[in-house]
Amino acid sequence: MLTDRQSAILGMVVDEYIETAEPVSSRALVDRHRLEISSATIRNEMARLEREGYITHPYTSAGRIPSDMGYRFYVEALMAEDPVALDERRTVEHQLHQVAGGLDEWLSLTATILSSLVGNVAVVTRPRTSTARLRHAQLVELSRDTALLVCVMDDGRVRQRILQHRQPVTQDALNARATRLNGLLAGADAANVRDRLVGLEDPDEVATARAVAESIEELRIAEETFLDGLNNALRQPEFSDVDRMLEAVAQLQAYRLRGLLESTVDGGTGTTRVIIGQENPDTGLHDWSVVVSRYGDTDAAGVVAVIGPTRMAYQRTIPRVRYIASLMGQLLHDVRQ
Amino acid sequence: MLTDRQSAILGMVVDEYIETAEPVSSRALVDRHRLEISSATIRNEMARLEREGYITHPYTSAGRIPSDMGYRFYVEALMAEDPVALDERRTVEHQLHQVAGGLDEWLSLTATILSSLVGNVAVVTRPRTSTARLRHAQLVELSRDTALLVCVMDDGRVRQRILQHRQPVTQDALNARATRLNGLLAGADAANVRDRLVGLEDPDEVATARAVAESIEELRIAEETFLDGLNNALRQPEFSDVDRMLEAVAQLQAYRLRGLLESTVDGGTGTTRVIIGQENPDTGLHDWSVVVSRYGDTDAAGVVAVIGPTRMAYQRTIPRVRYIASLMGQLLHDVRQ
DNA sequence: ATTAGCACTCTCATGGTGAGAGTGCTAACG
């Protein structure tokens, strides 16, 4: 158990290190905070904190840096969250309302905004509906024997696909076919779409129906992620050597994150979780921290996350991830009603 | 004017430097190519080549590296193109035919494939139709007073947009409205769409029509670029220090490229152009070379490009960019017929 | 319990040094 003074010192070390990215010396703490106690006392306390595992030092005569455990304690017990200021909120909401396009543009813009808000990489996944249903399929003639199939799901997602027909068809015939298929398949989800395909005769029509079914299934699987802010993250001093930087670029490829985010989100809705360094099951991310929050409701849920070095401004990041997540939840709710 | 022997030496220097990324010494050339002449003779010739501006050396006693002019001469007169092997073609075509999705997926996959083919950054722009016309607009109910507008253009591009209505509407009413608007606007392009909006009464219908018009214009402007292979490019030895690497990341933001690619493409169709280092009007790209090729025809054209350090394997890159461009042209033609 | 004082450790910037790589020039050669 830490004494009050030890907690206070740990807090100062973490704050200082997050700000400067330099190991924190006993002297620096006394000077910076005009402490009543001497640097020698601080040294004694620091030695104890190190024995307990909250801090380390890179070599004998360097200052202290927080360990993962130190950050963990800081996040849980010490940190004073830096609330999202009113003008920050206004800017964000203003930017988000500018977008007239579809869901994709919202998500992509959200990643950009969040990333610039916290100065690290931001990831937003597309909301995954528990059961997305087909709202409408449409066929548009492209040439005599090719057509574009557009499937619109009830969560607003759209999937396009190009079809090759055996028989030439007109737009009128395509409309008729679309109407028939909509009657047959409207409201179908990935689980039951196959059962509804019975009773079709024309081979082109069967192929089209199958394409619709495949589209629905692809959309069920596809949890696209929108990522932005690589530049921000790479400017952090921890990547000041080339190997680390290349590794960072590799680690941040979106596909590595999906599993992590999914498993994290199972915890519960609405909460914001922080995963620090070694706590991460993926060993490649042992130098990284992830702040992740779920947004949406039981019908459609996705995640918002920020990823950066363990030396991350948790005070700023956590409230901002939470804020963006709740904002996304609202917007999603407004659209779906 | 260069003698045959000077040309040969220049060719060897460029080849060697492209391969090893190390300045090429007179000695190394003699050894590597088992030349009949001595290294002293090579030195004399190299001195002359340097006086003419084809090569330089970084400091007094280093080997030679090609100048931009040297690369230029190499590309125009010396280089033996490395043809795209049959199994390379087969792999590429196989991968491309895997994609069942829309144009976007094609383009994005093409960038990925090309990038891995040449080990540098690849950029593919969306084909821009001279005049894209509206083929079909569709309205899908999302909630009582919101609807999704989907505009499909005759080149297969799709734009979605969410509409807020003043009056609640049913899907049936939306269908009727879509039919009316299609009658009014089908075949409209960005130039004439405004003129066709006359005679509409219902304010929601006017708003919808205006949204269609805006979508068409946005699509005219939006020339999206698909970029891949940052990792590949960053592994080149020229980026072995952090500043250069960060700068590289910044330079390769897609938006910087658009102007360059567009202006380049004006030259003519079907040809592949190479822009080497300082030849580039954008000073930020003075250390980069660009190999760019147009694809498509007068109706719909885009560009395929590879971007990398001036020390680029032009022999491999140029034929592969040309090949991918012609392949894209074919595929585009097949779809549009 | 706190703290002044000091020895000790480790890093990092600096400068010197010498090996090595390569060139340019000169003089000799066919």
Place this chain on the structure above:
DNA sequence: CGTTAGCACTCTCACCATGAGAGTGCTAAT
């Protein structure tokens, strides 16, 4: 005259030594 051997010269780069500086840990005094 073109070619080439030989050599002086230049520049880089890796290596090492050095010393200042930063910080700690410990001891002994308060």
